[in-house]
Amino acid sequence: MVINSKVSTSQSEIWNLISSIPDPEIPCITISDLGIIRGVKSTNNEIVVQLTPTYSGCPAVSAIEIAVRKKLQENGINAKIERVLSPPWTTDWISKDGKDKLKAYGIAPPRRNTNKNKQFFSSETAECPKCSSTDTHMISNFGSTACKAQYSCNSCLEPFELFKCI
Amino acid sequence: MSDHLFSSILELADDHLILGHRLSEWCGHAPTLEEDLSLPNLGLDLLGVATSLYSFASKLDSKCRSDDQLAFGRLEREYKSCLLMEKPNEHFGYTMLKQLYFSTFMEMFWENSLHSKYEDIAAVASKSVKEIAYHIRHSGEWVIRLGDGTKESRNKMLEAIYELHPYTDELFHMSKCSKQCLRDGYLPDRSKLRSSWITRIESIFEEATLPFPTISYFHAGGRDGIHTESMGHLISEMQYLQRAYPGQKW
Numbered sequence: 001m002v003i004n005s006k007v008s009t010s011q012s013e014i015w016n017l018i019s020s021i022p023d024p025e026i027p028c029i030t031i032s033d034l035g036i037i038r039g040v041k042s043t044n045n046e047i048v049v050q051l052t053p054t055y056s057g058c059p060a061v062s063a064i065e066i067a068v069r070k071k072l073q074e075n076g077i078n079a080k081i082e083r084v085l086s087p088p089w090t091t092d093w094i095s096k097d098g099k100d101k102l103k104a105y106g107i108a109p110p111r112r113n114t115n116k117n118k119q120f121f122s123s124e125t126a127e128c129p130k131c132s133s134t135d136t137h138m139i140s141n142f143g144s145t146a147c148k149a150q151y152s153c154n155s156c157l158e159p160f161e162l163f164k165c166i
Numbered sequence: 167m168s169d170h171l172f173s174s175i176l177e178l179a180d181d182h183l184i185l186g187h188r189l190s191e192w193c194g195h196a197p198t199l200e201e202d203l204s205l206p207n208l209g210l211d212l213l214g215v216a217t218s219l220y221s222f223a224s225k226l227d228s229k230c231r232s233d234d235q236l237a238f239g240r241l242e243r244e245y246k247s248c249l250l251m252e253k254p255n256e257h258f259g260y261t262m263l264k265q266l267y268f269s270t271f272m273e274m275f276w277e278n279s280l281h282s283k284y285e286d287i288a289a290v291a292s293k294s295v296k297e298i299a300y301h302i303r304h305s306g307e308w309v310i311r312l313g314d315g316t317k318e319s320r321n322k323m324l325e326a327i328y329e330l331h332p333y334t335d336e337l338f339h340m341s342k343c344s345k346q347c348l349r350d351g352y353l354p355d356r357s358k359l360r361s362s363w364i365t366r367i368e369s370i371f372e373e374a375t376l377p378f379p380t381i382s383y384f385h386a387g388g389r390d391g392i393h394t395e396s397m398g399h400l401i402s403e404m405q406y407l408q409r410a411y412p413g414q415k416w
Contacts (some may be wrong), residue, residue, distance in 0.1 A: 053214070055210075055214065055297065056293055056294060057207070057213055058210075058214065065405065073188030085293060086292070087289075090296070100168060119303075120303060120306050120310065121307055121310075139200070140200035141200075141304055142204035143203065144203070146210055146211060166296040
């Protein structure tokens with residue numbers, strides 16, 4: 001895609017440009033798969049891209065904002081990045097496509113949040129991304145990032161990560 | 167807008183920053199690898215909430231300070247966090263109990279902030295209420311395991327309760343600014359959360375076979391900026407970078 005000037009850039013073109021940016025920590029999915037692009041606005045020659053954070057403490061938030069700004073700058077667009085919190089992001093915002101990509105990558109995608117995870121000594125049921133067995137057990141409620149827990153499959157013995165529901 | 171909203175948001179932000187900083191101190195020191203992952207992750211959640219809160223406060227600040235300046239540029243007496251947050255980590259069980267006390271309180275606080283008339287508060291509440299459920303489960307399970315564990319783990323939990331419980335009542339205190347925010351419909355009444363907090367903690371202690379203590383004297387003062395001796399040490403480390411390189415950014 002060639003964009004010659006800022007004025008000619010439509011909102012959908014901007015959306016297309018940034019939607020393919022990968023998540024820095026889970027590069028198999030893009031920021032649009034994650035559902036964190038909330039909007040692209042253009043007012044008075046100013047372009048505003050609205051992003052929402054996933055987990056409050058996700059360190060990738062700043063990295064994503066930088067990547068979006070850089071991608072647009074490479075295409076001659078100076079945009080303002082706005083962080084919006086409402087409505088809050090939940091794992092339900094991840095697209096079907098995004099969930100499939102997570103599974104193919106070896107991360108069990110989040111299931112719909114049933115809020116049953118409050119019970120002590122219970123854990124979310126996870127489906128093994130390799131063999132699809134639900135006979136799995138949790139190893140640790142926290143993994144390499146705050147959004148993931150570590151599991152192991154009792155059927156094929158594969159250790160894997162689960163994208164936790166929030 | 168108003169000073170009382172600014173001050174109340176700052177109280178909340180300071181609680182999250184100071185406790186989040188304490189959790190970060192566990193990085194590389196936790197008893198197991200899984201805990202070494204979980205404690206800094208929990209700390210990150212709290213720092214994330216603090217970041218949002220400081221950015222809201224920054225918009226309301228009559229002195230126009232940035233979120234970083236609010237977080238790292240104030241003096242000890244200007245921090246309004248409850249004393250519970252700054253208590254040193256001591257041992258693992260002690261930290262778990264502290265987390266349980268705080269996260270049980272915060273879950274109720276956020277549940278009661280979901281319909282705040284201040285949109286930013288409602289937004290951060292709806293996000294945090296889901297995350298804090300993981301914090302309660304993590305710390306609650308550990309309090310039960312350790313309380314109902316070996317003789318040594320039980321003794322350590324008893325010691326932690328003896329030491330920390332007198333610092334819990336401050337969570338329910340209403341400062342002057344928070345009373346005004348309550349009248350405006352911005353923030354909930356902390357004092358009304360006390361009885362259900364006690365019920366929840368009691369039921370977890372029961373499962374942990376730990377006694378719920380009777381406290382004759384509760385410590386307070388953090389909301390007025392009167393801190394314990396731990397606070398100065400914590401701040402000197404936490405603020406080091408911004409003091410040595412003012413305005414430095416990542």
